[in-house]
Amino acid sequence: MAWEDFRDALQARVQDEQGGRSKASAIAAMGRLSILAGILVAALLIPATTFVAVTSNNVADEFIDMPLALKQTPNPQTSRVLASDGSLIAYFYQENREDVPLDKISDEMQEAMVSIEDSRFFEHGALDLQGTLRALVNNASEGSTQGGSTLTQQLVKMILVQQATSKEEIRAATKKSVARKVRELKYAIGYEQNHSKNEILERYLNTAYFGDGAYGINSAAYHYFSVSPDKLSLKQSATIAGLVKNPVEYDPRVYPERALQRRNTVLAVMARQGKIAPSKSQELQSEPLDLKITKFPNGCVTSVGSFSCDYIRDYLLTDKDLGKNVEDREAKLKRGGLTIKSTVDVRMQNAINDAVTSSVRPSDRAIGSLALVEPGTGNVRGLAQSRPMGNKKKKGESYINFSVPPEFGDSAGFQAGSTFKIFTLVAALKKGIPVSKSYNSPQSMTMPAGTYRDCKGNSTGTWNLSNSTGSGNFNMYTGTRTSVNTYFAQLERDAGLCNTIKAAEAMGITVPYDPPKVNNQVPSFTLGPVDTNTLDMAAAYATTASGGKYCKPTPISEILDAEGETIKKYQPQCKRVMSKNDAAQINDILKGLQQPGGFGYSNGTALNIPSAAKTGTTNDNMAVWYMGYTPDLVAASMIAGADKNGQPIPLSGQTIDGQYITSEGAAGSALAGPMWKEAMGTIQEYLPGHNFASPPHSKPAPPPRASGGSGNSDNGNSSGDDDDDDDDDD
Numbered sequence: 001m002a003w004e005d006f007r008d009a010l011q012a013r014v015q016d017e018q019g020g021r022s023k024a025s026a027i028a029a030m031g032r033l034s035i036l037a038g039i040l041v042a043a044l045l046i047p048a049t050t051f052v053a054v055t056s057n058n059v060a061d062e063f064i065d066m067p068l069a070l071k072q073t074p075n076p077q078t079s080r081v082l083a084s085d086g087s088l089i090a091y092f093y094q095e096n097r098e099d100v101p102l103d104k105i106s107d108e109m110q111e112a113m114v115s116i117e118d119s120r121f122f123e124h125g126a127l128d129l130q131g132t133l134r135a136l137v138n139n140a141s142e143g144s145t146q147g148g149s150t151l152t153q154q155l156v157k158m159i160l161v162q163q164a165t166s167k168e169e170i171r172a173a174t175k176k177s178v179a180r181k182v183r184e185l186k187y188a189i190g191y192e193q194n195h196s197k198n199e200i201l202e203r204y205l206n207t208a209y210f211g212d213g214a215y216g217i218n219s220a221a222y223h224y225f226s227v228s229p230d231k232l233s234l235k236q237s238a239t240i241a242g243l244v245k246n247p248v249e250y251d252p253r254v255y256p257e258r259a260l261q262r263r264n265t266v267l268a269v270m271a272r273q274g275k276i277a278p279s280k281s282q283e284l285q286s287e288p289l290d291l292k293i294t295k296f297p298n299g300c301v302t303s304v305g306s307f308s309c310d311y312i313r314d315y316l317l318t319d320k321d322l323g324k325n326v327e328d329r330e331a332k333l334k335r336g337g338l339t340i341k342s343t344v345d346v347r348m349q350n351a352i353n354d355a356v357t358s359s360v361r362p363s364d365r366a367i368g369s370l371a372l373v374e375p376g377t378g379n380v381r382g383l384a385q386s387r388p389m390g391n392k393k394k395k396g397e398s399y400i401n402f403s404v405p406p407e408f409g410d411s412a413g414f415q416a417g418s419t420f421k422i423f424t425l426v427a428a429l430k431k432g433i434p435v436s437k438s439y440n441s442p443q444s445m446t447m448p449a450g451t452y453r454d455c456k457g458n459s460t461g462t463w464n465l466s467n468s469t470g471s472g473n474f475n476m477y478t479g480t481r482t483s484v485n486t487y488f489a490q491l492e493r494d495a496g497l498c499n500t501i502k503a504a505e506a507m508g509i510t511v512p513y514d515p516p517k518v519n520n521q522v523p524s525f526t527l528g529p530v531d532t533n534t535l536d537m538a539a540a541y542a543t544t545a546s547g548g549k550y551c552k553p554t555p556i557s558e559i560l561d562a563e564g565e566t567i568k569k570y571q572p573q574c575k576r577v578m579s580k581n582d583a584a585q586i587n588d589i590l591k592g593l594q595q596p597g598g599f600g601y602s603n604g605t606a607l608n609i610p611s612a613a614k615t616g617t618t619n620d621n622m623a624v625w626y627m628g629y630t631p632d633l634v635a636a637s638m639i640a641g642a643d644k645n646g647q648p649i650p651l652s653g654q655t656i657d658g659q660y661i662t663s664e665g666a667a668g669s670a671l672a673g674p675m676w677k678e679a680m681g682t683i684q685e686y687l688p689g690h691n692f693a694s695p696p697h698s699k700p701a702p703p704p705r706a707s708g709g710s711g712n713s714d715n716g717n718s719s720g721d722d723d724d725d726d727d728d729d730d
Contacts, residue, residue, distance in 0.1 A: 069194065070156060070187045073163055075099055075207055075216065077337025077562050078296070081303075081312055083346045084381075084557070090303040092313070094334040096296050097215035099562075100229055102202040105217055108234040112241035113205060115270045118151040122197050126152050126188035152188040155204045160184070162207070205229075210240055211247030212254075219296065224252060226292040234276065235284045238266040252289055260289055305349040306389040307401045307409075308382055311535075312342055312555045314401075314408040321568050322559075337562030342555050343379035348372055348683050352384040352635075355679035358657070360386035360639060362396025365654050367646070369403045370679055371534035371636045375542040377572045378551030381633065383535065393644050400646050404535045405510070413531035414623040414640040414648060417616030417668065418483050420528035422541065422586065422627075425476065426503040427495035429582040435476040435589070435695075437494075441486040443471040447493065447523055454521035455498040455513070463523040465489055481592040483615060485527060492526040500525055506577040507540040507550050528616055534636035541614075541627050542634045544590075547693060548583035549574045581696040587612050588695040594628070603669045605677040609689035613676075615668030621652045621661075626672035628680060631690040635683070637676035 078093040102110070114121045120128055128150050149157075160173040160183075172180065191200065210220035217240070221229040225236045232240070242262035243250050252259035264285040271281035300309035316322060316333055323329035332338065352370040360368035364386070372381035383403040390397030401409030428437070444466035452460045469482045479487035492500050501511055501521055511530055512518040520530045535553055543550040551574040559567045590612035594605065605613065609630055616625035623640035639656065641649040652663040656671070665671070 069190050070159060071163065073159070074562075075162070075203075076335035078219070079333055079336060079338040079340065081309060081340045081342055083304075083342060083344045083349075085346060087346055089305060089312075089342060089344060089346075090300055090309045091296050091298055092333050092338075093296075093298055094331075095209075095215040096213050096219045096223075096298070097206070098218045098337065099206040099216060100218045102198055102205075103230075105202075105205055105229045106232040106237060109205070109217065109221075109229060109232045109237040109240065110201060111275050112234070112237040112266055112270065113244070114151070114201070115273055115275055116241050116266045117154065117244060119269075119273055121151050121201070124150065126150060126192045127185060149184070150188065151204050152192055152200055153184050155200060155207060156184045156187045156191060158204075158207045158209075160187075208244050209247050210243045211251045213296065213298075222294050223296065224291055224293065226294045234280075235263070235267075235287060235290070238270070238284070239263040239289060242266045252291055253293065256289060256291075263289065301389050304346060305344055305353070305382055305384070307385055307403055308342070308344045308349060308380070308555065310389070310399075310401050311380070311383055311404050311408055312340065312344075314404075315555055316340070318407070319568075338567070339560040339564070340556060341558040341560070343374075343377075343381060343557055344555065345372075345381045345686070347686055348633075348679075349382035349384070351682040352382050352679045354682075355675050356384045356386045358678065359675040361657055362387050364396070364656050365641060365643060365649060366651060366656050367402050367638075367640050367642045368675055369534045369636075369638045369640075370675065371403050371538040372683075373535070373538035373542045373553055373634045373636075375546035375629070375631065375634060376549060376551060376574070378539060378542070378553050378574065379557070379572075380535065380553050380555040396644075398646065402533070402640075402642075402646065404533055409533070411533065411646055413533045414638065415530065415618040416528040416532050416537060416638075417618040417623065417625055418485075418488075418527055419537060419541075419614050419616035419625045419627045419668075420504065420530070421480060421483065421488050421526055422544070422590075422614060423504040423507065423509070424488055424492045424495055424500050424526045425480065425586050425589065426507070426544075426578055426582065427499040428476070428491050429585060430503070430578065431495050431499060433491070433494060435585060437491070438473050438475040439479070439487050439490040441467070441471055441474050441479065441484050441490070443467050443486075445486050445489065447489055451493055452497040452523045455501055456521075460497070460521075460523050463489070465524070465527075477589050477592065480589050480614075488526045489523070492523070497521065497523065497525060503577075504530075504540070507543045508536050508552065509540055510536070528618065534638050537625070537627060537638075538634045538636035541629050541636070543577060544583040544586045545612075545629045545631055545634055546574075546583070547580045548576055548578040550577045580693065584693040585695040587692045590614055591692065603673050605669070605673045605680075607677075607680060607684045609684050609687060610691050611680075612692070613673075615673065617666065617668050620650050621663055621666035622648050622650055624651065624666055624668040624670075624672045626668050626676040628673075628676050630684070630687055631692055632687045633683065635676055635680050637672040637679070639671045639675065 075097055076093070076095045078091050078096050078098050080091055081089040083089050118128070157173065161170065164170040164173050205217040207216065209215055212223065214220040214223040217229045220240050221227055221232050224240065225232065227236070239252065239259060242259070242265065249255065250259045250262045267276070267281045267284050270276045271278045300306045300313065303309040313333070317326050317329050319329065322332050352372065356368040356370055360366050368386035370384045373379070374381055385402050387396050387398040389399060391399065400411050402411045403409065406412055447463040447465070449462045450459045451463070454460060465485050467485050469484055471486070474482070474484050474487045479491070505511055509530065509532060511520050513521050522529065539551065539553045551572050554570050554573070556570050558569045561567050591610070593613040593615070594607065594611045605626070605628065607630070611628060611630045613626060613628035616627070623638060626637040628635055628637065639651070641651040641654055643649055651661050651666040651671070654661050
């Protein structure tokens with residue numbers, strides 16, 4: 001009757017915690033039976049010399065004092081990132097798992113697992129005395145260690161390991177010791193008090209590790225056989241059930257012969273237990289494993305949009321709605337089973353992937369980058385760069401995302417050249433300067449010290465600059481379309497340097513100003529001396545494309561929790577920063593580049609739908625840009641010289657996609673333009689082809705023909721104010 005007494009002692013503790021018998025009575029019962037308890041539990045895995053440990057008062061007391069209920073924590077779940085059409089972009093997980101209810105798991109799978117791990121599962125309680133005694137006898141006679149743990153005890157161990165957050169806790173949850181077995185048994189008793197057998201089996205199947213990164217039956221079914229768990233056949237179920245004992249040793253991908261033998265053991269056991277006919281068992285044992293592997297890559301490296309995915313991840317880690325700190329947000333991303341609905345359009349993503357890889361090779365000493373932003377919403381439709389994601393620098397791989405701001409990608413960015421002239425246009429129109437405003441714009445000129453003032457009212461120094469596009473008398477239309485530096489130097493003077501800087505900032509451009517270390521508030525601001533990135537520039541140009549509203553870029557539309565409930569919907573964060581008329585006027589000016597006579601048209605970048613553009617080339621030819629857009633999409637295209645670490649170097653003298661780049665060839669329309677057209681030539685088919693709004697003023701008459709043209713000429717520096725003056729030779 002000793003076992004019954006031991007059972008009663010445990011039950012006494014249960015009743016005590018539920019308000020029944022006292023702790024003293026439970027301790028007394030435990031004292032009478034501690035020796036038998038030690039034998040039954042410790043004999044499974046612990047040498048006989050340690051049996052005495054469980055009979056000591058302190059172990060008995062610890063057993064009695066332990067809380068009966070195991071802390072309940074949900075299984076870590078896999079999060080998914082979806083494209084705008086619902087297709088999968090990436091998984092994020094700590095353990096690749098997605099819990100499923102028991103009725104979504106095939107009966108064959110349930111039978112196989114119970115048969116091989118705990119055949120009397122539905123008949124015994126937390127401790128299977130028969131199984132324990134059998135293991136004890138076998139261990140004693142064979143000198144081996146045979147487990148006698150029930151499914152419930154195994155589940156308790158899994159949960160304790162899962163909940164361990166320190167090395168000490170992990171060691172305590174896995175160490176072969178009497179104390180651990182006693183603790184597991186105590187928790188198992190409590191667990192069976194509060195859960196049905198079906199609930200325990202469901203949690204077990206969803207918690208178990210099946211090897212090769214597959215946690216839980218759902219992941220195992222898809223990973224090994226590419227089916228949902230309710231579709232698992234008997235043969236497939238036997239294979240998976242056999243993995244739990246040792247997921248590494250029986251890994252069917254690494255050790256297929258071992259996995260086959262183990263599967264056949266499961267089938268034989270099921271036949272012996274009467275679960276299947278012996279003939280069926282023999283038939284299935286003669287068949288191959290027939291694996292059909294599905295991979296679940298963790299993270300962004302293999303994603304269709306690696307750097308779009310990377311931006312999404314970093315964007316989430318800055319969102320305080322997902323947690324109070326980065327650690328909490330990352331835990332939610334990797335464990336929370338989130339469904340993240342992104343704004344990425346896979347069709348467009350594929351188009352820009354093809355464009356960057358066919359324009360700039362990974363091993364080139366240059367970087368090609370494309371960013372897509374939707375006007376009016378800020379939705380990021382895709383990001384791509386020529387350097388693939390990875391750590392093999394010799395192959396041109398990089399984990400640096402060159403398309404996004406530094407806080408998301410670790411790149412300081414690249415100067416944007418004459419694409420910054422759009423901000424001077426905005427400032428000028430806001431100040432009431434008409435588009436007909438013309439200036440005599442010589443080939444070179446000097447703007448005296450004191451001509452410009454920064455936003456703190458400080459006078460700037462002398463600025464020497466020159467054109468690469470000729471000289472003459474120009475207005476906003478012609479001066480912009482031919483990108484005349486000396487025209488914009490005068491326009492910026494009249495619009496105000498600070499107003500031009502504020503226009504850029506209102507359109508999402510960060511303008512560092514911390515003299516003497518950093519000073520971007522210089523006269524040459526209109527020529528783009530500020531380091532930036534394609535995403536911010538795409539969002540800036542989307543301001544005029546949308547009719548005057550700047551929208552902060554966002555790559556996500558909605559996040560759902562593991563139950564499918566909405567955690568957060570991302571609404572467009574937009575503000576009007578210019579009038580509709582001013583935006584329409586700038587769009588009308590920039591349409592000229594894509595029309596007959598414009599740089600883009602002559603270089604073949606015109607589309608079949610309405611479009612506009614602005615080119616840019618930086619000083620010393622460090623980077624070239626093509627900012628092209630339609631009313632429905634902005635595509636920022638950039639090719640920048642960069643060493644293997646991503647540090648800027650001149651493009652001239654480099655070989656890009658097999659083409660040697662001269663100083664004359666390093667131009668926005670000649671390099672970045674074709675990459676833009678390759679992408680947008682495909683993407684235009686996905687766009688509605690809306691027209692730009694008409695400008696409020698009629699187009700002025702062309703000015704007298706510009707005279708001269710001296711090729712590519714470097715700008716002079718402005719008395720130390722700016723060492724990065726740039727030259728646009730488009």
